[in-house]
Amino acid sequence: MVRKGSNTTTTTTAKSAPATKQAESVRKKRKNDEDKVQPHIKKSSSPFTSLQMMFEKYKDEDNLMGPDAICKFCFDLGLAPESIQVLVLAWQMNADKMGYFQKEEFVVGLEKLKSYDLVTLKKELIQLTAQVLGDPNKFLELYKFSFGYSSELVNKKLLDVNTAAELLELVLPQSVHTPNFVSFLRSDKHNLKVINKDHWLCYNEFSKTVKRDLSNYDQQDAWPLLFDTFVEFVQEQDR
């Protein structure tokens, strides 16, 4: 999943219309390159070189793929940048910052997936994603990773609520609480700005253990206050 960097002013999803010159030029470049480079990668004999070349093709700075580059890459890959599979990819790369792939991260990550071309990569990602979603332990790793990956605040200790909401819709859409929790995070009634890692981890716990009707939620338990407020919020809505 890729979100816009906080300093850029354009949306970077492939679907959206380009608004700046830079984005426009990226687009043109992509059109030109498509026919030439892709077959070349497929034919490459050394796996390592082929990954390097693949990176070279998309990078927009030395050793770095920025948001635009990643969008293009995703487009070519045939996966939406904000899909869970791309998040899984970032996780495999152990990418440090959302919207940015370092060259080393990229090469190591794809190597790990043993994918040296886009078709294999896509297949691998779809397969791995399904596997992760079915395995609570692996999922927890992905879930933990996604917090740090998305956090842009204070040493990656905090996550702003809108990012958190989007992220939850992506990684935990199957939880019955997610729609409510997302609208809770987005409502400005509680003046929520950020959540911390503890909140984030507890939500996974919450979604697993608390019943749909919240009947087994107990304020006396160790839940952070945020969840007390959330439960009140839901109960108020239901009334």
Place this chain on the structure above:
Amino acid sequence: MANQPLTLDELWKECEKPFQDLFIHLKEGLTKEKYIKLYTNVYNYCSTQNEGVLKDFYPRISNLIKQKAKEIMEKADGLPNDDLLLFFRNKWNDWKFSSRVLKNLLEPVNKIYTSDGGKTQQQQSSSDQTNTSKILIDSLNAWRDAAFKPLNSRLLTALETIILKDRNGDSTNLQVLSDTLECYVQLGQDKNKLQVYIDHFETTFLKSTEDFYRIESAEFVAKNGIPQYMKHISVRIEQETTRVQKFMPITTLDKLNIRLNETLIVNFKDQFAEKFLDLLSENKNDELTMMYNLLFRVNHLESLRKNLQDFIKKEGIKEIENDLKESQEKPQVLIGHLLETYNRFNRLIRESFSNDTTFLAAMDRSFAHVINENPASYDQKKKESTIPVVLAKFCDQILRKGPYHISDEGELEKKLAEAVCLFKYLPDKDIFMLNYQKMLSKRLVEDLSASEDAEASMINKLKTHQGFDYCTKLTRMINDMRLCKDINANFQTYLNENSLTLPYTFNFYVLTNGSWSLTNKTSSNPFKPPSEMLSSITYFEKYYKSSFKGRVLTFLYDFSRADVDSRQVRGKIYKLATTAYQMAILLLLNTQDKVTRFQILDSIGLDENSIRLPLLALMKTGIIESDKPDYKEWNNDTSFSINAKFASKKMKVNCNVAVQIGETKTSEGAQTVSNSEIEKERYFKLQAAIVRIMKSKKVLSHNDLVVETTNQVSKWFAPKIATIKKAIEYLIEQEYIRRTADDNPNQRKYEYMA
């Protein structure tokens, strides 16, 4: 004397007549010679005729006893019941005596009987029977058959009559009752001595007592009401108890008490409880005592306790409601009312309810409610009580020099002790402490504390109640003040040694940072002390730094006070008590008539906000004037000048007075500790407690941690669960603790991160 043994018939001839006389003509008595002769004869006979004694001699005696008993009791026929009882009792006393004499005469027979019978007959009961003699037993049996059996039902009626008479206040012979019952006990079998007594008297007695009082009490209550009734039954119970103690076997007392309690008290307990409230409101302490004692007998105090609890609550609140306005405004008044209630009910419980601990506990419950939720200090909407602050103010007022100070030491001590009594009921002892501390700071720094001893005594009292650590800061403050005396003296020596002199008298307080809640208000510019002060400050700093290496001195000008002599009015000298800032402003006016605000700020530092208060206070006292009286119009050109027409009756003028700025009335230094300061303190205390607990326990469940934390801080305040959770979350974020990853979410705990 012939030593020839007598034959049975010879013996009997000798004995029969005296034996008969022993029973029938007891009063005539038996001469000593006759007695000895009889005894010798019996003895001689017995020593030769073992077999014959048992077979022939004793049966004759036994028959004689039976016959005599019958003979005696024949006279009972036809006697009316009263006389019958008397007759029975007298005859019984005689009978007892006669039997004993006979027994002594026949001692040799008895010996044979017991030694022989003991072997052959009942071995098991021999130990009991060694002291009883066969003759006594037989005489008792004869009495039972001849006297008791035919008469006992008539006797019972007679006994009942005696008791009834006694109850009704008619004079009667209770000794007869006592003797008769003694006879009943004697008649009982060895194994169960009281059985005859129980069957033929006690059971009926208990029942008729119950019946008697059931009727009497119902009538009495209907006629005279509960208070009179209580008096009446107190007497009644006393009477019944004494009667049993004096005239009946003591085992009856418990049984009787059960019946009396049930009939006289338990049956009326609801009416008692109902009347209880009336008695309370009418202050009928004697009746209350009586009621307590009665219900205590039957262990039915629950309803009294509950009623008392409600009553104290109501009365305490009412007391304050009646004087609501004064109570809201004046700590002395509110605390006075609370103490009134406290003392009133404490006394009541002590005097009327024997200081019953369960009653004291009930009072504690309701009094805590009165203290914390009375209408004068409780905010219904915020669910908060200002009582901790009020109590701190109360203490401040009586401890500081001023109108409320109590100069009499004993009296002051008593008031302080009472304040501590109320203190015990505060749930938010931290709020009290923070305020007390702040007020103590001001008392000490401004030299307003009336008595050092009283301060120390109060701190000791708090220490006794809340523990040493509750008062640490207060103790340190007092210590600082003691040390200051030395420091100032040593400073003086230092000045002398270095041949330095100060232009004015200076007194410094050196106060440990952290123990005192004193800080300068933030101002964008620091205060620049006027040259008059400067030398003293510099010398002192030099002296202090040389004596105490490594310590940092911060001057709290906000709290500095100065005495200024003013000659602003011709021919008069006023002594002005000012703040340091006011002094600095006034000193500027030493050399010029007028100063602008710009000049003031330029020379003394500070900023517009921080000189507003000193200026306004000086203007309010009339020492200076301004071309713009309204501070809202002030600017840098606004000028201030000395008021040459100043007049005051007093030579000493206090210039640090409260002035109205905006909505709030302020003088320098806020009066009470703000909520946010309290919240902050509490949050710190919670965090500290959690870290302490986790450090020692390493791993702990959420519930245990919450409970432990609550315990640790309960000395200071009752924490909200949400605040504890917040502190826990903060500590997780700060990585002091973390959640353990257990597969079972209910097993998850917190873990200390070293």
